[in-house]
Amino acid sequence: MKAACEKSQAVCTSLKKEKKTVAPPKLFDLTALQREANRLYGFTAKQTLDYAQALYEKRLLTYPRTDSKYITSDMQDSTKELITGLCSLLPFMRDVKLQADLTRVCDNSKVTDHHAILPTAEFLKTGFSSLTDSETKLMTLVCAKLLCAAAAPYEYEAVTAVISCGGYTFTAKGKTTLCEGWREIEKLSRAASEEQDEDAEPETVLPPLAEGQTFDNPAAEISECYTQPPKAYTEDTLLSAMENAGKEETPEDAERKGLGTTATRAGIIEKLISAGFAERKGKKLIPTKDGYNLAAILPDSLTSPQLTAEWGTRLTGIAKGSDSPADFMRGIEEMTAGLVKTYSAISEDKAKLFTPQREAIGTCPRCGAAVYEGKKNFYCSDRACSFVMWKNDRFFEQRKKAFTKAIAAALLKDGKVKIKGMYSTKTGKTFDGVVLLADTGGKYVNFRVEQNRK
Known part of the structure; x- marks a missing residue:
């Protein structure tokens, strides 16, 4: 394609110009x-x-x-x-x-x-x-x-040019501003505040073109592009999604649509984060493992925006006196009783989804299996292996040092770790030394010191 285009003459076969208007934005809610x-x-x-x-x-x-x-x-x-x-x-x-x-x-x-x-x-x-x-x-x-x-309003002329070259057809689009209108104020405001809208798309301005215009010796370049997966939500895009959730399925006459209200959406997001179902990474909101799992086990009736819309509509009716508070509460009680009866227990497979993830701190020197931290020890994950290092081991207690996860990880990785400020029972002073993992394969793991007294 590149060679064919470079050897051919480019011709503008079609040029379409259309005047368009962008209305000023609404005020803020x-x-x-x-x-x-x-x-x-x-x-x-x-x-x-x-x-x-x-x-x-x-x-x-x-x-x-x-x-x-x-x-x-x-x-x-x-x-x-x-x-x-x-x-x-x-x-x-x-x-x-x-x-x-x-x-x-x-x-x-x-x-x-x-x-x-x-x-x-x-x-x-x-x-x-x-x-x-x-x-x-x-x-x-x-x-x-x-x-x-x-x-x-902001007014511009949209230009669409069709270019034929080397047996191929290409389309170029651009715009020419006719009247800045409200966009002038927006630009001045953002420049004064040094604001940068990272999501703003750059404008393409085409050079003056005429239908039938030719171009000799055109430069050609092939670029390879890939489709991108959907971006993670930011609070900007999540708030929009919450506002419009279930819009197509919600009745036109519903008083309230979407998830939450303008006053409650911020609290809902903060609740998801504080409960550990989502986390912030820069501007992005990322679901955690527990967030994915919660969405997987909840019944559809509790995750549908239609439920929120229905309740919102009925609450508005109660406020206007056209609906009964007693009937509304009775319906919620019946729904709750049905959910408790149907989902009083979840399956074993779904229960396993919420098993805390264990992080291996190292590899067992005896069998090569992962070593995990327990409440009182660091233990080999292979039950047939007896390797275990106890946090209250006398070796560390005598030297008045806590047997921490960092120390255990270093011993498993390198077989030794440098520790400062160990206590000597002989001299009553502290010293720095290298602790060695002296495992002999027996019931208990041994440690010894190569000390470097000052």
């Missing part, structure tokens, strides 16, 4: 704020909630535990005043001409208990002066999101 703070700053969902709560208590931020990305019609005038104040307060906005349009984020029907997260009028008075670094970052995100939501 709590989940959206947690996702963006995790993606840009690595904040956990709980950290973001804690920082937002602290700002709320300082009267600089509106109520954070909201699930709405909208404001009500009676808030338009005060919100526009807020935007005017932010344009004066934020340095990156001083050269930006913003004609605020709140039409897209104003919807009374989409505001229930609380509207979207906004900075307050009090913040315009105090600014960032009293805030910590993390609070400043979060506050900047909220301010920038409000300004972006009120800005003009």
